Amino acid sequence: xKTEEMSEQELIEGCIxxxxxxxxxxxxxxxxxxxxxxxxxxSNRVEAEDMLQDGFxxxxxxxxxxxxxxxxxxxxxxxxxxxxxxxxRKNKRLITNELDEERDVEDFSMRPGNQLEAKDLIVLxxxxxxxxxxxxxxxxxxxxxxxxxxxxxxxSENTSKSQYSRARAQLQxxxxxxEMPNQ
Amino acid sequence: MKEKDEIADLFHSKLSHHAEQVDPALWxxxxxxxxxxxxxxxxxxxxxxxxxxKTLIIASGxxxxxxxxxxxxxxxxxxxxxxxxxxxxxxxxxxxxQEQPSLSSPSQITIEAPKSDRLTEKPDGKxxxxxxxxxxxxxxxxxxxxxxxxxxxxxxxxxxLEKAQPxxxxxxxxxxxxxxxxxxxxxxxxxxxxxxxxxxxxxxNIPNIFTPNSDxxxxxxxxxxxxxxxxxxxxxxxxxxLVASFDEKTNGWDGTILGGNEAANGTYFYxxxxxxxxxxxxxxKGSIYLKR
Numbered sequence: 001x002k003t004e005e006m007s008e009q010e011l012i013e014g015c016i017x018x019x020x021x022x023x024x025x026x027x028x029x030x031x032x033x034x035x036x037x038x039x040x041x042x043s044n045r046v047e048a049e050d051m052l053q054d055g056f057x058x059x060x061x062x063x064x065x066x067x068x069x070x071x072x073x074x075x076x077x078x079x080x081x082x083x084x085x086x087x088x089r090k091n092k093r094l095i096t097n098e099l100d101e102e103r104d105v106e107d108f109s110m111r112p113g114n115q116l117e118a119k120d121l122i123v124l125x126x127x128x129x130x131x132x133x134x135x136x137x138x139x140x141x142x143x144x145x146x147x148x149x150x151x152x153x154x155x156s157e158n159t160s161k162s163q164y165s166r167a168r169a170q171l172q173x174x175x176x177x178x179e180m181p182n183q
Numbered sequence: 184m185k186e187k188d189e190i191a192d193l194f195h196s197k198l199s200h201h202a203e204q205v206d207p208a209l210w211x212x213x214x215x216x217x218x219x220x221x222x223x224x225x226x227x228x229x230x231x232x233x234x235x236x237k238t239l240i241i242a243s244g245x246x247x248x249x250x251x252x253x254x255x256x257x258x259x260x261x262x263x264x265x266x267x268x269x270x271x272x273x274x275x276x277x278x279x280x281q282e283q284p285s286l287s288s289p290s291q292i293t294i295e296a297p298k299s300d301r302l303t304e305k306p307d308g309k310x311x312x313x314x315x316x317x318x319x320x321x322x323x324x325x326x327x328x329x330x331x332x333x334x335x336x337x338x339x340x341x342x343x344l345e346k347a348q349p350x351x352x353x354x355x356x357x358x359x360x361x362x363x364x365x366x367x368x369x370x371x372x373x374x375x376x377x378x379x380x381x382x383x384x385x386x387x388n389i390p391n392i393f394t395p396n397s398d399x400x401x402x403x404x405x406x407x408x409x410x411x412x413x414x415x416x417x418x419x420x421x422x423x424x425l426v427a428s429f430d431e432k433t434n435g436w437d438g439t440i441l442g443g444n445e446a447a448n449g450t451y452f453y454x455x456x457x458x459x460x461x462x463x464x465x466x467x468k469g470s471i472y473l474k475r
Contacts, residue, residue, distance in 0.1 A: 020214070029211050032202030039203055049209060057216040089386075118201035121454075126278055139193035143197050154410025156432050168190050177188070 013054050015063045023060055030073060031056070035082045039122050040137045041084035043130065055083035082140060085152065088130060116175075122172055132167035139164050384412045384457045384465055392472040394446075395438030404471050405435025406455050416455035420473070426451065438473055448474050 006025065008015075014022025035052050042048035048089045058079050066075055096140065112126070125133055140159070144152070146160040383395050387407035394401045408431055418427040418436055424441040440446045450470050458464040 015395060018217075022213075023217070025361070027213060028205075031205040031209065032305075033200070035203040035205050036198070036201040040198065049206070053209060053212050053216060056213045060213075060217055076241070116193075116197070118197045121197050122201075125194070136194075140188070140194045143199075151411055154408070154412065159432070170190070171194075172190055175193075 009068075012063060012066060012068075012072065015060060018060075026059075027056055030076050033073070034076060036118070036122070037077060037080050038084055040125050040141065041081070041088065041134060043126055043133075047087070050083045051080070051087050055080040056089065058083060067165055081138070085134065088134060125173055126176070128170060131163055132170065135163040136158055136167040136171070140168075196281075198346060313443070382457055384409055385461065385467075389453075389467060389469060389471065390453070392474065393436075394474050396475045403435040403437050404453075404473075405429075406431070406457065406467075408457055409459070412459045414455050414457040416453055419452045419454070420446075421450055421452070438475070445475075446473055 006022075011022060011026050011029075015026055031052065035048060038048035038051040038055070039045065042051055055076075059076050060153060062079070066072065125136065130137060135149055138149045138152065139146065144166070146157045149155075149160040150157040155163075270465050385407055386409045389406055390401070390404065392401070393404040395403065402419075406416055413431050415430045416428060416436075417425055418429075420426050420440075426446055427436045429436055438446050450472050452470050453468065454463060455467050457467065
């Protein structure tokens with residue numbers, strides 16, 4: 001089942017031909033990472049899986065449009081992010097400008113010290129209000145600029161910045177609970 | 184040029200390559216979704232092969248239903264062009280595309296589209312352009328209350344985020360025909376049919392009532408514009424006095440009038456100018472009932 005057996009090109013061509021086994025292979029190759037992305041945008045696992053599912057359906061129905069200038073993974077990733085945003089939008093959680101109010105910072109029990117793992121961080125992210133979470137993900141993890149985020153979400157660049165810094169502050173507070181008592 | 188940001192670094196380093204365990208059952212769900220979508224793909228092939236190029240994609244749900252019932256009206260489309268026949272999909276992609284699998288059968292399915300039904304999608308970004316990475320998907324269907332398979336909501340977008348303005352959307356039936364633009368490639372995304380655009384400026388109908396009583400529901404009257412779309416909106420009282428104005432950067436109208444007092448219950452009128460970055464504009468007028 002290792003993907004090395006099949007080159008990326010073959011993978012793509014197989015998917016273009018709607019070859020089920022190849023599609024499945026592509027899914028298995030990327031779904032783990034993509035689900036991790038969805039988890040960051042979704043507020044829970046179920047929503048994340050829905051995003052993943054929608055995203056892959058888009059991937060398969062659009063794969064003939066993929067051009068190999070970029071990496072396949074990067075392309076799929078972008079689809080996932082956009083699908084995630086669409087889902088949030090659909091659920092009407094992204095349409096206001098001042099995205100949501102701040103939620104109380106909850107007390108979090110996590111592993112001590114610097115041993116925070118990805119799963120812990122995802123949990124932290126998921127406690128953020130949707131607007132914060134979205135902007136934080138796009139900026140910090142995906143590496144978009146505030147300008148791009150503003151355009152993507154239909155908010156101003158400054159809103160994106162302020163959402164980000166508030167999200168960041170909130171995360172920092174939560175992290176500080178176990179990590180840096182001096183903060 | 185980002186400043187140093189340890190929090191961002193921490194999350195980026197731990198999460199940007201993180202993978203989650205995927206439940207194998209998810210694959211079968213995806214597969215199920217794909218079956219539905221392949222039907223529409225087939226439809227699109229028909230569209231292409233006939234050479235009718237339309238940009239309208241009918242909601243897949245519809246496609247499935249009407250597609251099977253409304254059978255092959257193949258010949259028709261040569262004549263009745265625009266309105267009546269709506270091939271179901273992104274014909275445009277079609278062109279540049281490699282062969283499409285699974286189209287085996289219905290190479291001739293065309294669908295007679297009743298004018299009312301559609302939810303559509305316009306594949307204007309059909310070419311992923313070089314920046315394939317910038318695929319941008321919009322899904323709007325739900326706004327019209329139509330439910331359908333996910334793929335119908337697809338749309339790609341081109342190169343940069345600027346262009347990534349959503350142009351898909353529910354469209355007026357009469358607007359959908361668009362000349363074939365196969366070779367236009369990504370430029371087509373930048374120069375969409377303006378008519379199509381108008382209806383895509385809003386993601387939803389403008390509400391006609393709101394209840395600014397701080398109960399968390401409908402406390403603010405705002406114009407549900409598509410992302411990236413700007414608007415300026417003025418609110419007038421029944422006497423014609425300007426009582427408030429706002430735009431996409433502000434939250435909407437919370438029921439206070441200029442000067443800070445609460446507006447009384449009753450009907451108010453709004454005028455809003457909506458425009459997108461590509462210069463498409465639309466003005467909407469209407470009334471909004473305020474009830475606390």
